[in-house]
Amino acid sequence: MTGYIIRRLGEAIIVTIGVTVITFIMLHLLPGSLARDVLGPRASPQAIAQFNHDNGLDRPVWYQYWLFLDKLLHGNLGYSFQFNRTVDSLLATELPRDLLLGGLALILSVLIAIPVGIAQAVRRNRMVDHVGTGVSFLLYSMPQYAIALLLIQFLSISFHVFPAEAPQSTSAWGMLSHPAGLVLPVASLTLVTFAQFSRYMRSSAIDTLAQDYMRTARAKGLPERLVLSRHLLRNSLIAVVTLVGLSIPVVITGTLIIEQVFNFPGAGLEYFNAALRNDYEVMLGITVLVGLVTVVGNLVADIGYAILDPRIRY
Amino acid sequence: MSATTPAEVQVEVSPEGGQVVSAGSPWKLIARTFAQNRLAIVGVVVVVLVILFSFVGPLVYHTDQFNPDLLHVNLAPGGSHPLGTDQSGFDILGRLMEGGKSSIEVGLAVGIIATVFGLVYGAVSGFFGGAVDAVMMRLVDVGLAVPVVFLFIFMAQVYKPTLTLLIILLSIVTWLIPARLVRGETLSLRTREYVQAVEVMGGRSWRIIVRHIIPNTIGTIVVTVTFQIANAILILAVLQYLGFGLPATQPTWGSMLSDGITYLQAGYWWQVYPALAMIVVTVVAFNFIGDALQDAFDVRLQER
Numbered sequence: 001m002t003g004y005i006i007r008r009l010g011e012a013i014i015v016t017i018g019v020t021v022i023t024f025i026m027l028h029l030l031p032g033s034l035a036r037d038v039l040g041p042r043a044s045p046q047a048i049a050q051f052n053h054d055n056g057l058d059r060p061v062w063y064q065y066w067l068f069l070d071k072l073l074h075g076n077l078g079y080s081f082q083f084n085r086t087v088d089s090l091l092a093t094e095l096p097r098d099l100l101l102g103g104l105a106l107i108l109s110v111l112i113a114i115p116v117g118i119a120q121a122v123r124r125n126r127m128v129d130h131v132g133t134g135v136s137f138l139l140y141s142m143p144q145y146a147i148a149l150l151l152i153q154f155l156s157i158s159f160h161v162f163p164a165e166a167p168q169s170t171s172a173w174g175m176l177s178h179p180a181g182l183v184l185p186v187a188s189l190t191l192v193t194f195a196q197f198s199r200y201m202r203s204s205a206i207d208t209l210a211q212d213y214m215r216t217a218r219a220k221g222l223p224e225r226l227v228l229s230r231h232l233l234r235n236s237l238i239a240v241v242t243l244v245g246l247s248i249p250v251v252i253t254g255t256l257i258i259e260q261v262f263n264f265p266g267a268g269l270e271y272f273n274a275a276l277r278n279d280y281e282v283m284l285g286i287t288v289l290v291g292l293v294t295v296v297g298n299l300v301a302d303i304g305y306a307i308l309d310p311r312i313r314y
Numbered sequence: 315m316s317a318t319t320p321a322e323v324q325v326e327v328s329p330e331g332g333q334v335v336s337a338g339s340p341w342k343l344i345a346r347t348f349a350q351n352r353l354a355i356v357g358v359v360v361v362v363l364v365i366l367f368s369f370v371g372p373l374v375y376h377t378d379q380f381n382p383d384l385l386h387v388n389l390a391p392g393g394s395h396p397l398g399t400d401q402s403g404f405d406i407l408g409r410l411m412e413g414g415k416s417s418i419e420v421g422l423a424v425g426i427i428a429t430v431f432g433l434v435y436g437a438v439s440g441f442f443g444g445a446v447d448a449v450m451m452r453l454v455d456v457g458l459a460v461p462v463v464f465l466f467i468f469m470a471q472v473y474k475p476t477l478t479l480l481i482i483l484l485s486i487v488t489w490l491i492p493a494r495l496v497r498g499e500t501l502s503l504r505t506r507e508y509v510q511a512v513e514v515m516g517g518r519s520w521r522i523i524v525r526h527i528i529p530n531t532i533g534t535i536v537v538t539v540t541f542q543i544a545n546a547i548l549i550l551a552v553l554q555y556l557g558f559g560l561p562a563t564q565p566t567w568g569s570m571l572s573d574g575i576t577y578l579q580a581g582y583w584w585q586v587y588p589a590l591a592m593i594v595v596t597v598v599a600f601n602f603i604g605d606a607l608q609d610a611f612d613v614r615l616q617e618r
Contacts, residue, residue, distance in 0.1 A: 014452055029472065141598040149586070252461055257556070275467050283467075283468055287464055291456075294458075294461070
């Protein structure tokens with residue numbers, strides 16, 4: 001077990017380094033020069049040479065990578081020359097709001113997916129199952145923004161229940177004080193995530209139902225209610241750990257799109273806006289962060305699974 | 315993934331239960347299982363209709379999708395524009411056909427290129443194992459750690475893609491999943507007797523990979539291609555919606571949605587929902603086909 005965790009940790013570190021290499025390569029593939037972008041077309045050659053020297057751009061590539069890595073290790077994700085702010089300071093205000101959006105959506109989708117998945121598995125090939133499969137299939141086949149679009153159409157335009165724009169407060173707490181504006185973004189991201197979860201929950205519950213211990217539990221006369229809550233539910237929860245860990249990229253991608261639709265001021269919207277104004281350092285800073293979060297998510301999923309399920313041997 | 319050696323065919327003819335089923339070729343069996351799935355037939359019919367609509371439709375229903383008609387903007391459906399016009403006066407029905415062309419072309423091309431590349435990569439990685447496998451799979455992990463949409467927005471912003479470049483860029487970001495699937499399958503295939511037999515007889519690695527490993531992953535491949543096509547159409551729709559991808563002169567369903575959404579508050583539903591419907595219907599159809607293929611190949615694997 002310890003050996004497995006160490007090996008898995010080593011893999012995660014290698015993958016993280018790989019992400020930084022890719023980001024660095026992407027930064028270097030950019031056409032034009034950073035000095036020209038920042039100093040403008042009329043900058044003197046001396047000024048450009050000075051800028052390149054100050055930012056280490058006249059050093060060999062491997063040394064530049066080392067500088068880049070060194071900055072990252074000190075928590076420095078880059079510098080937005082357009083805002084004259086560090087990427088860190090941008091993200092410091094945005095990430096709490098992302099955690100609010102992503103966290104709420106993740107929790108809600110798990111809370112919905114578990115009972116729905118179990119209900120579908122127990123009533124397999126009956127009405128409930130078919131409806132559930134149909135709904136998740138449809139959600140799964142829609143572009144993420146389409147779900148948001150339909151919610152806006154019905155709950156914001158046709159019936160004025162909730163506003164179509166997210167609250168614009170500067171802090172996550174400030175956003176929570178305008179819950180009406182949070183409803184549609186959170187609901188959309190929940191549905192996007194749920195679409196990914198529900199099929200998996202269903203098949204995992206079906207697998208559990210076929211186990212011998214389920215038959216034993218029923219055979220010894222345990223009431224069906226207890227069979228489901230003690231044996232089926234608990235064993236299905238193991239799948240949830242994997243699911244949440246592996247769903248991180250889906251949630252992050254969903255966050256990017258949902259934030260754009262609702263003008264939700266988070267890192268996803270920042271990425272989108274940075275792309276529009278060609279602020280590559282911000283884009284790559286966010287990319288590194290997203291990669292890191294994904295790697296940690298996968299790691300937690302794998303290790304959590306190994307700890308929770310003692311039947312698994314490595 | 316059974317090979318068609320005489321011994322295996324014997325097993326298929328009389329299973330352990332003793333009940334004898336008509337042998338037929340495995341392909342006939344797959345085709346039959348597939349045809350029994352009603353949703354799969356619906357999927358195939360819809361895909362054929364969408365292809366006819368996009369590629370044959372413009373030959374029958376002529377519209378001008380190049381010159382804006384500013385005298386007839388935002389017209390409601392009816393008259394000479396069955397689905398109305400958009401904010402530049404383009405006929406929506408004709409534009410859906412144009413958009414379908416690029417969506418289908420990108421979907422098919424990306425689905426096939428990404429899967430074929432993933433297939434070769436995964437087969438090589440799984441077959442050689444050891445250090446080669448470790449390095450190759452860590453590369454895949456690195457790629458999977460950064461979500462596709464993030465990578466693509468960056469690349470699209472730097473390179474301003476044309477249709478061909480878009481297909482290449484999308485393939486670069488989507489080949490990872492097929493690679494991983496094929497690698498997993500190769501790991502189990504290479505322990506099979508017939509693969510070991512070729513090794514013992516002195517068959518070279520490339521021969522084993524090309525003649526024995528890759529043909530036996532055909533089930534996974536066919537299923538993956540279908541899901542990859544659906545996925546590529548979805549990603550394209552998302553990127554076009556966000557405004558990254560093809561230039562504005564080339565309409566796609568995603569860009570139509572993106573243009574129309576500005577007018578959703580004004581109630582111009584025809585600029586949004588037909589395009590959305592096309593995306594969802596096409597993706598659902600490909601997913602139906604993929605699901606049915608998965609079941610069809612499973613039957614050959616498990617129940618016989």
